[in-house]
Amino acid sequence: MADFLVALADFDRQRLWVQLGHASVFYYLHRDLELSKGAAHYRKVAAQLIQKFPEVVAPFREGKLCISSLVELARVITPENSAEVLPRFFNLSKQEAKAVAVEICPAAVVPRREVVTKVVTEVPREPPFHLDETPPHAPPAPAPAEYRDSTVPLTPNLQRLHMTVSKQFIDKLDAARKGQGHAQPGASAEKVIEAALDLLLAQQAKRRAKVKQPRIHPRPSRTGHIPAAVRREVWSRDEGKCQWPLDSRRICGSTLRLEIDHIVPRGRGGPSSIDNCRLACKFHDQLAARQVYGDKHMDLFTRSVTVAREAEAPAWAASL
Numbered sequence: 001m002a003d004f005l006v007a008l009a010d011f012d013r014q015r016l017w018v019q020l021g022h023a024s025v026f027y028y029l030h031r032d033l034e035l036s037k038g039a040a041h042y043r044k045v046a047a048q049l050i051q052k053f054p055e056v057v058a059p060f061r062e063g064k065l066c067i068s069s070l071v072e073l074a075r076v077i078t079p080e081n082s083a084e085v086l087p088r089f090f091n092l093s094k095q096e097a098k099a100v101a102v103e104i105c106p107a108a109v110v111p112r113r114e115v116v117t118k119v120v121t122e123v124p125r126e127p128p129f130h131l132d133e134t135p136p137h138a139p140p141a142p143a144p145a146e147y148r149d150s151t152v153p154l155t156p157n158l159q160r161l162h163m164t165v166s167k168q169f170i171d172k173l174d175a176a177r178k179g180q181g182h183a184q185p186g187a188s189a190e191k192v193i194e195a196a197l198d199l200l201l202a203q204q205a206k207r208r209a210k211v212k213q214p215r216i217h218p219r220p221s222r223t224g225h226i227p228a229a230v231r232r233e234v235w236s237r238d239e240g241k242c243q244w245p246l247d248s249r250r251i252c253g254s255t256l257r258l259e260i261d262h263i264v265p266r267g268r269g270g271p272s273s274i275d276n277c278r279l280a281c282k283f284h285d286q287l288a289a290r291q292v293y294g295d296k297h298m299d300l301f302t303r304s305v306t307v308a309r310e311a312e313a314p315a316w317a318a319s320l
């Protein structure tokens, strides 16, 4: 791909597509090479970026940049900021690259709006086209078979949430908004939903504090008790994310099926203190236990958990 883009940059620099009868390198890619419009657009932007900033080629070749992050980078890079801005796009997903681009160059005017649109139930022939060529008032994307939410970063602090909801949800939202008439007169949907989320989070925190012990804890334990205060502190310190360290010096970060993990295991005298506890997802909690106690011993404690000794992912990993 890097070789192709470098060659394409050179091809575009010499405007060789004119000789082949095309109006732009985009049409050459789309019509001659028969790439989709999206793929052609991405390659056109990348080739033009390479012409202006050849320093992007090396990190692209090394895999630090992918083509979608090149496209985001192209929106914000300038000769003045390239040395500082380029490394900020390394090793990012498309969404993360979008967020960085927005941070560097927030949209001049961020429209804040709430729009309720009816969803087209028919499946369209072609997926909606999301590139720069899209007309500004494209029809709303139809709902897929299952609801899908997405967020689009606008500025470092603002994101747009696209959410497909039922009629029942809108009715509840309206009722809650009316009910907030005195507490939050004229509240936006965001304010009402945020107030509802605050209630839910408070309820969840209460429940977590109450649960002294997960129902099935695979770890052989001495006392089995983690004080509620420790649980709360660990939850908030670890921000509700699995803290298991990965080889890349990052953490797992999963928010699924979290448990409190003892860094020095209880079985070896590790205390249930804030310092010795951390959040771990089910997968990493069990991995920790297996590292300490060994598979054979753990099999005595884990119900419905099959230990796969083959190279493939263990059966219990599939449910995470």
Ligand SMILES: [Zn+2]
Pocket (backbone or CB within 6 Å): 242, 243, 244, 252, 253, 254, 280, 281, 282, 283, 284
């Ligand atoms: Zn994890």
